[in-house]
Amino acid sequence: KDLVVTGVAHDVNVAKVGILDVPDRPGVAYRIFSALAQEAINVDMIVQTTKEQQTTDMLFSVSRDDLARAKEIVEAVAKELGARDVIVNDNVAKVSIIGAGMVSNPGVAARMFEALAKADINIQVISTSEIKVSCLVRAEDVLKAVRVVHEAFGLSQADPEAGAA
Amino acid sequence: KDLVVTGVAHDVNVAKVGILDVPDRPGVAYRIFSALAQEAINVDMIVQTTKEQQTTDMLFSVSRDDLARAKEIVEAVAKELGARDVIVNDNVAKVSIIGAGMVSNPGVAARMFEALAKADINIQVISTSEIKVSCLVRAEDVLKAVRVVHEAFGLSQADPEAGAA
Numbered sequence: 243k244d245l246v247v248t249g250v251a252h253d254v255n256v257a258k259v260g261i262l263d264v265p266d267r268p269g270v271a272y273r274i275f276s277a278l279a280q281e282a283i284n285v286d287m288i289v290q291t292t293k294e295q296q297t298t299d300m301l302f303s304v305s306r307d308d309l310a311r312a313k314e315i316v317e318a319v320a321k322e323l324g325a326r327d328v329i330v331n332d333n334v335a336k337v338s339i340i341g342a343g344m345v346s347n348p349g350v351a352a353r354m355f356e357a358l359a360k361a362d363i364n365i366q367v368i369s370t371s372e373i374k375v376s377c378l379v380r381a382e383d384v385l386k387a388v389r390v391v392h393e394a395f396g397l398s399q400a401d402p403e404a405g406a407a
Numbered sequence: 408k409d410l411v412v413t414g415v416a417h418d419v420n421v422a423k424v425g426i427l428d429v430p431d432r433p434g435v436a437y438r439i440f441s442a443l444a445q446e447a448i449n450v451d452m453i454v455q456t457t458k459e460q461q462t463t464d465m466l467f468s469v470s471r472d473d474l475a476r477a478k479e480i481v482e483a484v485a486k487e488l489g490a491r492d493v494i495v496n497d498n499v500a501k502v503s504i505i506g507a508g509m510v511s512n513p514g515v516a517a518r519m520f521e522a523l524a525k526a527d528i529n530i531q532v533i534s535t536s537e538i539k540v541s542c543l544v545r546a547e548d549v550l551k552a553v554r555v556v557h558e559a560f561g562l563s564q565a566d567p568e569a570g571a572a
């Protein structure tokens with residue numbers, strides 16, 4: 243029951259696209275992601291918080307090869323929607339812990355965040371599910387991130403358990 | 408290959424906590440979520456984007472019963488960290504599509520967003536994984552959201568397939 247994390251995975255073929263201060267009203271998410279889908283851009287993470295204001299920020303990740311096209315597509319839609327800015331960054335990588343029942347184990351995500359904090363690694367993006375906690379960090383930090391997270395959970399880096407990040 | 412979405416799930420026992428304009432530097436996520444873990448608060452979704460500025464916004468969800476305590480804990484930590492604000496809202500519910508291989512199907516999330524957009528339902532929070540796209544919407548919109556998302560994916564609402572939201 244204690245060891246819920248079974249693996250650590252990472253992905254360096256990641257780039258992020260952020261749409262800042264986009265109107266927070268129905269139809270906005272649809273406009274952006276249908277435009278990307280129409281161009282067959284595969285989107286990995288989609289992350290959006292709310293500020294309970296007129297606008298909010300959205301972020302998604304794509305493969306590095308798709309970044310230039312994704313940027314072009316999103317900039318066009320963002321302009322029509324009146325978003326303040328579109329930011330892209332391919333100097334990122336994803337590190338994830340994979341396990342089961344993480345919701346009922348509040349310390350699990352905290353332990354991952356602690357490992358990264360102690361290694362002085364900034365967490366740029368967080369997205370979670372019951373079986374996975376994913377963080378985007380600076381690309382040059384990812385191998386260190388993978389190492390310290392393995393250590394934090396007592397996992398061997400030789401462990402082939404890890405699935406996709 | 409076409410029908411990747413196998414179920415629609417929802418959860419009304421959800422409340423959200425947002426920490427706005429929190430310093431975007433190592434250790435912040437750890438401080439917040441270890442404080443919650445120490446009080447045994449189960450956290451469901453954790454969502455954070457980056458603005459590539461000095462600060463960013465973080466958001467997480469808890470059960471309704473835990474909201475008051477979570478607010479108290481987070482307000483204390485947020486104050487120490489110098490965050491601008493903590494917002495809470497229990498007038499929300501979660502709706503999710505569950506499937507497989509959604510990453511390689513860019514139109515899947517877009518189709519869910521389209522259904523919600525056409526029903527004039529605002530999407531407050533988005534978090535995704537390869538097997539799930541979850542949205543937080545206003546509580547009074549959730550049953551309509553579940554219905555229109557079932558329809559968008561040609562699923563019957565009698566289908567017991569849906570797992571946890």
Ligand SMILES: C[C@@H](O)[C@H](N)C(=O)O
Nearest residue numbers: 267268269270271530
């Ligand atoms: C920001 C975006 O998600 C918007 N709230 C929508 O519903 O489409």
Ligand SMILES: C[C@@H](O)[C@H](N)C(=O)O
Nearest residue numbers: 365432433434435436
């Ligand atoms: C905002 C928060 O995630 C911060 N960037 C951290 O690394 O802890």
